[in-house]
Amino acid sequence: MEFSGTIATLGSGVTRFQVGDEVFGSTLLKFGTHAEYVCMPADGLIEKRPANMPLDECAAVLFGGLTVLGFLGKAKINPRDKVLVYGASGSVGVFAVQIAKHYGAHVTAVCSKSNAEMVKSLGADEAIDYTKEDFSKAGRVYDMIFDTVGKAGLGRSLKSLKRGGYYLVVSGVGRKTMLGDVFVGTIVQIWGRITGAVKLIGMPKQGGLANVIFLKELIEAGKVRTVIERRYRLEDISAAHRHAEGGHKKGHVLITFD
Numbered sequence: 203m204e205f206s207g208t209i210a211t212l213g214s215g216v217t218r219f220q221v222g223d224e225v226f227g228s229t230l231l232k233f234g235t236h237a238e239y240v241c242m243p244a245d246g247l248i249e250k251r252p253a254n255m256p257l258d259e260c261a262a263v264l265f266g267g268l269t270v271l272g273f274l275g276k277a278k279i280n281p282r283d284k285v286l287v288y289g290a291s292g293s294v295g296v297f298a299v300q301i302a303k304h305y306g307a308h309v310t311a312v313c314s315k316s317n318a319e320m321v322k323s324l325g326a327d328e329a330i331d332y333t334k335e336d337f338s339k340a341g342r343v344y345d346m347i348f349d350t351v352g353k354a355g356l357g358r359s360l361k362s363l364k365r366g367g368y369y370l371v372v373s374g375v376g377r378k379t380m381l382g383d384v385f386v387g388t389i390v391q392i393w394g395r396i397t398g399a400v401k402l403i404g405m406p407k408q409g410g411l412a413n414v415i416f417l418k419e420l421i422e423a424g425k426v427r428t429v430i431e432r433r434y435r436l437e438d439i440s441a442a443h444r445h446a447e448g449g450h451k452k453g454h455v456l457i458t459f460d
Contacts, residue, residue: 204228205235206251206260216244224251226260228268230408235261236439238459249414252421255428262428262454266297267417268408269372274301276406277346277368281306286337286344286362289351290326291317291429291452294372298348299324300426310344312337312354317452320429338362346370351449360400368401429453435460 206226209219219225227248229235242248247268251260279285279302287298290311302309303325311318311326318329330337338358347359349371359369420426431452434442442455 203230203233203235204261204264205240206257207240208257210239213244218244219248219250224257224260225249226251226257226263227414228264236436236457245411247411247414249411249418252418254424255421258433258456258458259428259430261456262293262430263417263421264414266294266428266454267301267426268413269294269405270297270301271413271416272406272408273298273348273370273403274305275409276403277370277401279305279307279346283307283345284310284343285346285348286310286312287326288312288332288337288347288349288354290321290329292350293451293454294350296321296324296429296453297426298350299326301420302348304420304425307346310337310342314450320452324427324429356400356402363400366401368403370403373405431455433458 205228209221209223209225212219212221225248227242227246229240229242230247234240247264251257285302285307287295287302287309289295290299291313295313299309299311299321309326311321311329312332313321313329314333315331318331321329336358338361342362343364344362344367345364346368347354347363347370349359349369352371352373356369363369417426429452431454432445433456436457436459439457442457445451446455
Protein backbone atom coordinates (compact mmCIF):
# COMPACT_ATOMS: atom_id res chain seq x y z
CA MET A 203 0.00 0.00 0.00
CA GLU A 204 3.07 2.31 0.04
CA PHE A 205 4.94 3.60 -2.96
CA SER A 206 7.38 6.16 -4.30
CA GLY A 207 8.13 7.01 -7.89
CA THR A 208 8.02 9.54 -10.71
CA ILE A 209 4.80 10.93 -12.16
CA ALA A 210 4.41 9.58 -15.71
CA THR A 211 1.19 11.28 -16.75
CA LEU A 212 -1.53 13.52 -15.34
CA GLY A 213 -5.28 13.67 -15.62
CA SER A 214 -6.99 16.83 -16.84
CA GLY A 215 -7.27 19.59 -14.28
CA VAL A 216 -4.44 18.38 -12.03
CA THR A 217 -2.45 21.37 -10.77
CA ARG A 218 -0.60 20.02 -7.67
CA PHE A 219 1.92 18.07 -9.71
CA GLN A 220 3.81 18.03 -12.99
CA VAL A 221 5.04 15.13 -15.09
CA GLY A 222 8.45 14.12 -13.76
CA ASP A 223 7.77 15.06 -10.14
CA GLU A 224 9.20 12.57 -7.65
CA VAL A 225 6.49 11.63 -5.17
CA PHE A 226 5.62 9.23 -2.36
CA GLY A 227 2.24 8.12 -1.10
CA SER A 228 -0.14 5.43 0.09
CA THR A 229 -3.21 3.71 -1.31
CA LEU A 230 -4.17 2.50 2.21
CA LEU A 231 -6.33 -0.62 2.07
CA LYS A 232 -6.82 -0.35 -1.69
CA PHE A 233 -3.33 -1.91 -1.97
CA GLY A 234 -2.01 -2.28 -5.56
CA THR A 235 1.49 -0.80 -5.16
CA HIS A 236 3.48 -3.92 -6.11
CA ALA A 237 3.35 -2.80 -9.72
CA GLU A 238 5.23 -0.58 -12.14
CA TYR A 239 2.42 1.99 -12.24
CA VAL A 240 -0.08 3.23 -9.64
CA CYS A 241 -3.04 5.49 -10.39
CA MET A 242 -3.78 7.99 -7.61
CA PRO A 243 -6.33 10.78 -7.14
CA ALA A 244 -4.62 14.18 -7.07
CA ASP A 245 -6.14 14.90 -3.64
CA GLY A 246 -5.16 11.50 -2.24
CA LEU A 247 -2.30 10.58 0.10
CA ILE A 248 0.43 11.64 -2.30
CA GLU A 249 3.06 14.36 -1.95
CA LYS A 250 6.38 15.39 -3.43
CA ARG A 251 9.19 13.47 -1.75
CA PRO A 252 11.27 14.97 1.07
CA ALA A 253 14.27 16.76 -0.41
CA ASN A 254 16.76 14.96 1.85
CA MET A 255 15.54 11.37 1.42
CA PRO A 256 16.38 9.07 -1.53
CA LEU A 257 13.34 8.32 -3.67
CA ASP A 258 13.27 4.58 -2.99
CA GLU A 259 13.43 5.05 0.79
CA CYS A 260 10.38 7.33 0.64
CA ALA A 261 8.26 4.25 -0.06
CA ALA A 262 8.97 3.08 3.50
CA VAL A 263 7.51 6.03 5.40
CA LEU A 264 3.76 6.31 5.36
CA PHE A 265 2.43 3.07 6.84
CA GLY A 266 4.57 3.34 9.95
CA GLY A 267 4.51 7.12 10.13
CA LEU A 268 0.76 7.59 9.65
CA THR A 269 -0.05 4.70 11.98
CA VAL A 270 2.03 6.24 14.76
CA LEU A 271 0.60 9.73 14.28
CA GLY A 272 -2.91 8.28 14.49
CA PHE A 273 -2.20 6.43 17.73
CA LEU A 274 -0.24 9.16 19.49
CA GLY A 275 -2.73 11.81 18.45
CA LYS A 276 -5.65 9.86 19.89
CA ALA A 277 -3.69 9.13 23.07
CA LYS A 278 -2.80 12.84 23.39
CA ILE A 279 0.88 12.22 24.12
CA ASN A 280 2.48 14.85 26.35
CA PRO A 281 6.06 15.98 26.94
CA ARG A 282 7.78 13.94 29.65
CA ASP A 283 5.36 11.01 29.23
CA LYS A 284 7.10 7.72 29.86
CA VAL A 285 6.44 5.59 26.79
CA LEU A 286 7.38 1.95 26.23
CA VAL A 287 7.55 0.86 22.58
CA TYR A 288 7.30 -2.92 22.19
CA GLY A 289 8.69 -4.08 18.85
CA ALA A 290 10.72 -0.90 18.50
CA SER A 291 12.84 -2.13 15.59
CA GLY A 292 9.91 -2.95 13.27
CA SER A 293 8.25 -0.88 10.57
CA VAL A 294 5.88 0.86 13.02
CA GLY A 295 8.28 0.75 15.96
CA VAL A 296 11.04 2.81 14.34
CA PHE A 297 8.57 5.64 13.79
CA ALA A 298 6.99 5.23 17.23
CA VAL A 299 10.37 5.81 18.86
CA GLN A 300 11.21 8.87 16.77
CA ILE A 301 7.83 10.58 16.85
CA ALA A 302 7.35 9.98 20.58
CA LYS A 303 10.77 11.62 21.11
CA HIS A 304 9.70 14.52 18.87
CA TYR A 305 6.81 15.12 21.28
CA GLY A 306 9.21 15.14 24.23
CA ALA A 307 8.51 11.69 25.72
CA HIS A 308 11.00 9.48 27.55
CA VAL A 309 11.13 6.35 25.37
CA THR A 310 12.01 2.82 26.42
CA ALA A 311 12.43 0.51 23.43
CA VAL A 312 11.83 -3.25 23.61
CA CYS A 313 13.69 -5.20 20.92
CA SER A 314 16.42 -7.81 20.53
CA LYS A 315 19.96 -7.08 21.65
CA SER A 316 21.13 -6.93 18.03
CA ASN A 317 18.80 -3.98 17.36
CA ALA A 318 19.45 -2.04 20.58
CA GLU A 319 22.04 0.33 19.12
CA MET A 320 19.84 1.02 16.11
CA VAL A 321 16.81 2.07 18.20
CA LYS A 322 19.04 4.20 20.43
CA SER A 323 20.34 5.94 17.31
CA LEU A 324 16.69 6.79 16.56
CA GLY A 325 16.36 8.48 19.94
CA ALA A 326 15.33 5.78 22.41
CA ASP A 327 16.51 6.67 25.92
CA GLU A 328 17.01 3.02 26.85
CA ALA A 329 16.51 -0.42 25.34
CA ILE A 330 15.28 -3.69 26.86
CA ASP A 331 16.31 -7.01 25.31
CA TYR A 332 13.07 -9.00 25.32
CA THR A 333 15.00 -12.28 25.10
CA LYS A 334 16.69 -11.55 28.44
CA GLU A 335 14.24 -9.40 30.40
CA ASP A 336 10.46 -9.24 30.81
CA PHE A 337 9.58 -5.54 30.91
CA SER A 338 6.54 -6.24 33.09
CA LYS A 339 8.73 -7.63 35.90
CA ALA A 340 11.18 -4.73 36.05
CA GLY A 341 9.04 -2.63 38.41
CA ARG A 342 8.88 0.36 36.04
CA VAL A 343 5.64 2.23 35.37
CA TYR A 344 4.76 3.88 32.06
CA ASP A 345 2.15 6.42 30.99
CA MET A 346 1.77 4.67 27.66
CA ILE A 347 2.66 1.26 26.24
CA PHE A 348 2.74 1.13 22.45
CA ASP A 349 2.53 -2.50 21.34
CA THR A 350 3.52 -2.19 17.69
CA VAL A 351 3.51 -5.94 16.99
CA GLY A 352 0.59 -7.16 19.12
CA LYS A 353 2.84 -9.32 21.31
CA ALA A 354 3.30 -7.39 24.56
CA GLY A 355 -0.07 -8.58 25.83
CA LEU A 356 -2.61 -6.60 27.82
CA GLY A 357 -2.12 -8.70 30.96
CA ARG A 358 1.61 -8.05 31.10
CA SER A 359 1.20 -4.42 30.08
CA LEU A 360 -1.24 -3.69 32.89
CA LYS A 361 1.51 -4.58 35.39
CA SER A 362 3.67 -1.77 34.02
CA LEU A 363 1.02 0.78 33.11
CA LYS A 364 -0.09 3.55 35.42
CA ARG A 365 -3.77 3.50 36.32
CA GLY A 366 -5.70 5.12 33.50
CA GLY A 367 -2.70 4.91 31.17
CA TYR A 368 -2.88 4.14 27.47
CA TYR A 369 -2.33 0.73 25.89
CA LEU A 370 -1.90 1.16 22.13
CA VAL A 371 -1.96 -2.03 20.11
CA VAL A 372 -1.45 -2.55 16.38
CA SER A 373 -3.90 -5.26 15.27
CA GLY A 374 -2.79 -8.42 13.50
CA VAL A 375 -3.21 -9.05 9.80
CA GLY A 376 -6.08 -11.06 8.34
CA ARG A 377 -9.85 -10.88 8.58
CA LYS A 378 -10.20 -13.50 11.34
CA THR A 379 -7.47 -11.92 13.47
CA MET A 380 -8.84 -8.40 13.02
CA LEU A 381 -12.39 -9.47 13.90
CA GLY A 382 -11.07 -11.17 17.03
CA ASP A 383 -9.09 -8.06 17.96
CA VAL A 384 -12.18 -5.88 17.50
CA PHE A 385 -14.27 -8.14 19.77
CA VAL A 386 -11.65 -8.39 22.52
CA GLY A 387 -10.79 -4.71 22.19
CA THR A 388 -14.44 -3.71 22.62
CA ILE A 389 -14.72 -5.75 25.83
CA VAL A 390 -11.48 -4.28 27.18
CA GLN A 391 -12.56 -0.73 26.32
CA ILE A 392 -15.85 -1.17 28.18
CA TRP A 393 -14.05 -2.72 31.17
CA GLY A 394 -11.45 0.05 31.10
CA ARG A 395 -14.06 2.78 31.13
CA ILE A 396 -15.91 1.17 34.03
CA THR A 397 -12.83 0.53 36.18
CA GLY A 398 -10.63 3.39 35.01
CA ALA A 399 -7.74 0.91 34.80
CA VAL A 400 -6.69 1.44 31.19
CA LYS A 401 -7.50 3.32 28.00
CA LEU A 402 -7.15 0.99 25.02
CA ILE A 403 -6.65 2.25 21.48
CA GLY A 404 -6.57 -0.10 18.50
CA MET A 405 -5.89 1.05 14.92
CA PRO A 406 -7.25 4.62 14.75
CA LYS A 407 -7.68 6.42 11.46
CA GLN A 408 -4.34 7.25 9.88
CA GLY A 409 -5.22 10.83 9.04
CA GLY A 410 -5.19 12.63 5.73
CA LEU A 411 -2.82 14.59 3.55
CA ALA A 412 -1.98 16.97 6.42
CA ASN A 413 -0.24 14.11 8.25
CA VAL A 414 1.68 13.15 5.10
CA ILE A 415 2.93 16.73 4.83
CA PHE A 416 3.76 16.76 8.56
CA LEU A 417 5.89 13.61 8.17
CA LYS A 418 7.65 15.17 5.20
CA GLU A 419 8.44 18.24 7.32
CA LEU A 420 9.82 16.07 10.14
CA ILE A 421 12.05 14.22 7.66
CA GLU A 422 13.32 17.44 6.07
CA ALA A 423 14.02 18.85 9.55
CA GLY A 424 16.18 15.81 10.31
CA LYS A 425 13.91 14.62 13.12
CA VAL A 426 12.64 11.43 11.49
CA ARG A 427 14.19 8.89 9.14
CA THR A 428 13.26 5.47 7.90
CA VAL A 429 15.23 2.24 8.31
CA ILE A 430 15.83 0.00 5.29
CA GLU A 431 17.07 -3.52 5.97
CA ARG A 432 16.91 -5.11 2.53
CA ARG A 433 15.96 -4.43 -1.07
CA TYR A 434 14.36 -7.03 -3.36
CA ARG A 435 13.59 -6.91 -7.06
CA LEU A 436 9.97 -7.47 -8.09
CA GLU A 437 10.73 -10.98 -9.38
CA ASP A 438 11.99 -11.86 -5.87
CA ILE A 439 8.91 -10.58 -4.08
CA SER A 440 8.03 -14.00 -2.63
CA ALA A 441 11.39 -14.02 -0.81
CA ALA A 442 10.64 -10.51 0.47
CA HIS A 443 7.33 -11.68 1.94
CA ARG A 444 8.93 -14.73 3.54
CA HIS A 445 11.49 -12.51 5.22
CA ALA A 446 8.96 -9.87 6.33
CA GLU A 447 6.54 -12.48 7.68
CA GLY A 448 9.30 -14.23 9.63
CA GLY A 449 8.74 -11.80 12.49
CA HIS A 450 12.31 -10.51 12.80
CA LYS A 451 12.47 -7.84 10.12
CA LYS A 452 14.41 -4.70 11.06
CA GLY A 453 12.65 -1.60 9.82
CA HIS A 454 11.51 -2.09 6.24
CA VAL A 455 12.16 -4.05 3.09
CA LEU A 456 11.78 -2.46 -0.34
CA ILE A 457 10.57 -3.85 -3.66
CA THR A 458 12.54 -2.18 -6.45
CA PHE A 459 12.08 -1.94 -10.20
CA ASP A 460 14.86 -1.86 -12.75
